[in-house]
Amino acid sequence: MEEKQLFGALKEYFGFDSFRPLQKKIIDAVFKGKDNVVIMPTGGGKSICYQLPGILLPNITLVISPLIALMKDQVDGLKVNGIAAAYLNSSQSETEQQQIIADVEKNELKLLYVAPESLQFVDRFLTDGKVSLIAIDEAHCISSWGHDFRPAYTQLGYLKKRFPSTPVIALTATADKATRKDICQQLNIPDAKIHVASFDRKNLSLEVRPGTKRLEQILQFTEGRKNESGIIYCLSRKNTEDVAAKLKANGLKAEAYHAGLSHLERSRIQEDFINDKQQVICATIAFGMGIDKSNIRWVIHYNMPKNLEGYYQEIGRAGRDGLPSETMLFHSYADVIQLQKFAANAKNEAVQMAKLDRMKQYSEALTCRRKILLSYFGELKKEDCGNCDICRNPPQFMDGTLIAQKALSCIYRLKGKEPITVLIDVLRGAQNEGVLGKGYQELKTYGIGKDISWKDWQLYIIQLINLGYVEIAFHLHNHLQLTPMAKDILFNGGKLELAKNLDQKEIQAEQSKTTKTKDNSLFEKLRQLRLGLAQEEGIPAYLIFNDATLKEMEKERPMTDEDFIQINGVGRKKMEDYGYQFIKEIIAFNKEKRFKKKPKKSGNSHKETLQLYTDGLSVEEISVSRKLAPSTIYSHLIKLYEEGEKIDLLQLISKADVDAVRKAKDEIEDPKGLKTYYEYFDEALDYWTIKFALTILEKEEN
Ligand code: ADP
Ligand code: ZN
Numbered sequence: 001m002e003e004k005q006l007f008g009a010l011k012e013y014f015g016f017d018s019f020r021p022l023q024k025k026i027i028d029a030v031f032k033g034k035d036n037v038v039i040m041p042t043g044g045g046k047s048i049c050y051q052l053p054g055i056l057l058p059n060i061t062l063v064i065s066p067l068i069a070l071m072k073d074q075v076d077g078l079k080v081n082g083i084a085a086a087y088l089n090s091s092q093s094e095t096e097q098q099q100i101i102a103d104v105e106k107n108e109l110k111l112l113y114v115a116p117e118s119l120q121f122v123d124r125f126l127t128d129g130k131v132s133l134i135a136i137d138e139a140h141c142i143s144s145w146g147h148d149f150r151p152a153y154t155q156l157g158y159l160k161k162r163f164p165s166t167p168v169i170a171l172t173a174t175a176d177k178a179t180r181k182d183i184c185q186q187l188n189i190p191d192a193k194i195h196v197a198s199f200d201r202k203n204l205s206l207e208v209r210p211g212t213k214r215l216e217q218i219l220q221f222t223e224g225r226k227n228e229s230g231i232i233y234c235l236s237r238k239n240t241e242d243v244a245a246k247l248k249a250n251g252l253k254a255e256a257y258h259a260g261l262s263h264l265e266r267s268r269i270q271e272d273f274i275n276d277k278q279q280v281i282c283a284t285i286a287f288g289m290g291i292d293k294s295n296i297r298w299v300i301h302y303n304m305p306k307n308l309e310g311y312y313q314e315i316g317r318a319g320r321d322g323l324p325s326e327t328m329l330f331h332s333y334a335d336v337i338q339l340q341k342f343a344a345n346a347k348n349e350a351v352q353m354a355k356l357d358r359m360k361q362y363s364e365a366l367t368c369r370r371k372i373l374l375s376y377f378g379e380l381k382k383e384d385c386g387n388c389d390i391c392r393n394p395p396q397f398m399d400g401t402l403i404a405q406k407a408l409s410c411i412y413r414l415k416g417k418e419p420i421t422v423l424i425d426v427l428r429g430a431q432n433e434g435v436l437g438k439g440y441q442e443l444k445t446y447g448i449g450k451d452i453s454w455k456d457w458q459l460y461i462i463q464l465i466n467l468g469y470v471e472i473a474f475h476l477h478n479h480l481q482l483t484p485m486a487k488d489i490l491f492n493g494g495k496l497e498l499a500k501n502l503d504q505k506e507i508q509a510e511q512s513k514t515t516k517t518k519d520n521s522l523f524e525k526l527r528q529l530r531l532g533l534a535q536e537e538g539i540p541a542y543l544i545f546n547d548a549t550l551k552e553m554e555k556e557r558p559m560t561d562e563d564f565i566q567i568n569g570v571g572r573k574k575m576e577d578y579g580y581q582f583i584k585e586i587i588a589f590n591k592e593k594r595f596k597k598k599p600k601k602s603g604n605s606h607k608e609t610l611q612l613y614t615d616g617l618s619v620e621e622i623s624v625s626r627k628l629a630p631s632t633i634y635s636h637l638i639k640l641y642e643e644g645e646k647i648d649l650l651q652l653i654s655k656a657d658v659d660a661v662r663k664a665k666d667e668i669e670d671p672k673g674l675k676t677y678y679e680y681f682d683e684a685l686d687y688w689t690i691k692f693a694l695t696i697l698e699k700e701e702n
């Protein structure tokens with residue numbers, strides 16, 4: 001497949017100017033007819049890896065997907081991009097199915113989504129030559145090693161036997177090696193090329209906060225984010241309801257989602273969330289699994305998850321559109337104890353405990369959190385990330401000997417028979433039943449830690465546990481006990497350092513500064529427009545344009561079709577369907593604000609391109625060398641050509657195409673931008689070909 005065609009289709013159908021890491025390599029391998037296994041994190045951009053080849057290959061691409069509920073959204077998403085797609089599953093009527101089969105037989109569909117259960121159905125009318133590509137989404141479902149095993153997936157191995165010359169592409173976000181091997185084996189693609197993308201999701205900020213006054217902290221957090229979608233994960237049903245109620249009382253559209261709700265209620269909540277009718281979901285169970293909503297701006301863990309796999313998958317639901325998104329985890333000691341109890345009762349106790357331990361280490365980390373997280377997934381980073389709370393506010397250490405002595409001697413006096421809450425109460429001289437009832441006010445250590453807040457004590461004691469001076473007797477009501485190491489501090493003059501608690505208020509103030517969006521911004525106007533359109537069409541708003549695309553519109557303020565289609569995320573069909581309304585909104589906004597469009601910084605970027613072009617580099621080479629998208633280079637070349645530089649556009653398109661466009665130009669009476677040409681050619685010519693030809697013709701005329 002030619003470069004230009006590939007980039008042309010990427011722009012035309014998806015509106016994107018460049019590929020994400022690995023996408024191009026994978027697509028090239030598909031066109032070479034190879035089998036491929038793709039491992040990419042959630043939001044990494046797996047779909048394009050089979051959708052783009054699906055569009056360009058001559059016959060149909062079968063997409064096997066386990067999530068029936070998701071198929072409709074996926075197909076809707078393709079249709080709004082002007083791609084002929086359909087799905088087949090058990091939810092449809094016989095007539096609907098017959099219609100689709102008829103379309104397949106006429107070769108009128110590019111992509112067909114099928115649930116594994118419905119495969120026999122397809123088998124009847126497809127022959128080897130008719131299937132160009134087989135894509136297997138969520139391929140980890142085939143493996144009983146994985147966390148999401150689906151028995152129906154185990155039958156998929158027959159596909160390769162049935163269609164031996166059709167390439168298979170299997171995709172998953174599950175990284176572990178056992179699953180990977182299983183996928184190749186069971187799908188009968190032993191020689192598949194395995195592509196593993198980085199699991200680093202740089203746009204997700206990571207933060208862990210002490211779990212005190214969580215509700216207040218959440219309210220503060222959502223304060224400046226009234227229009228943003230978010231998920232709050234809780235351990236208990238009651239928590240989900242409390243949090244949702246509190247948010248509602250504060251004017252947010254929030255709802256609880258848990259196993260106690262009927263199936264119907266759950267799907268309604270999910271629908272409302274997808275369609276931006278509900279803003280915040282407080283969920284206990286796997287909410288968000290199988291939804292592609294790309295504009296989830298934040299994820300909060302009200303409670304600690306039981307392992308890092310779960311945690312990463314859950315935060316991964318934020319920011320699929322690549323825009324900065326926030327994640328926050330509340331760390332509480334009580335949660336750890338609760339989870340330890342769960343783990344202790346589980347079948348594979350040792351494994352679960354070890355996983356929980358890693359989760360704990362992550363939450364209590366004093367070094368870059370992303371490094372810890374990625375190392376867990378086998379990815380080792382040298383640099384700190386700069387986008388986690390530790391990187392932004394590195395902990396400062398202080399001499400913690402005196403604090404430690406107070407805590408340790410208090411544990412000693414309590415005879416190792418009290419949990420952390422009572423210990424802190426005694427240190428702080430509290431006068432409650434737990435203290436007075438047992439006469440602890442008589443202890444020598446009663447009230448010796450008054451000067452330190454409850455929250456700080458909690459942090460210090462957790463550090464003492466992590467440093468090995470104190471341990472938790474899980475089987476004895478979580479009492480804190482001294483370890484032999486404690487002697488060193490208490491009796492032998494040993495010293496230790498503790499990380500200071502940084503002032504949360506300062507940190508939060510700093511963070512909220514960067515994220516607030518104004519209600520009267522152009523972005524907000526465009527968002528409302530998008531919502532209205534989505535409701536009319538009955539599809540999720542993010543399928544029309546994602547947030548990243550709206551942000552770019554806000555920044556670039558395109559006011560003509562030609563400028564509009566330059567926006568990343570605007571393909572041809574979407575420009576035709578929605579361009580007019582969005583442009584109208586932008587123009588209206590500009591008038592209202594008397595905003596003068598800033599002249600585009602032209603700089604000398606295209607001159608640099610010229611230099612490389614004159615040196616004889618191809619478009620792709622220039623693009624690689626300048627780290628710019630090929631389409632940017634194309635537009636430079638056009639600009640240079642118009643300015644009279646020696647650029648041979650005819651190297652990039654054929655004479656026949658120029659002639660065709662010349663003929664079109666003569667025949668079309670009143671051309672309205674590129675749109676008219678697309679229609680004229682019935683989509684047979686891509687964006688850049690038309691653009692180049694028109695540029696050449698214009699020059700000829702002058
Ligand atoms: P995954 O299936 O791996 O979770 P998706 O295929 O749903 O990820 O892609 C995630 C998001 O990234 C989508 O909103 C998609 O439009 C966007 N995306 C994918 N590829 C690109 C690209 N090359 N340029 C810009 N955005 C992209
Ligand atoms: Zn970091």
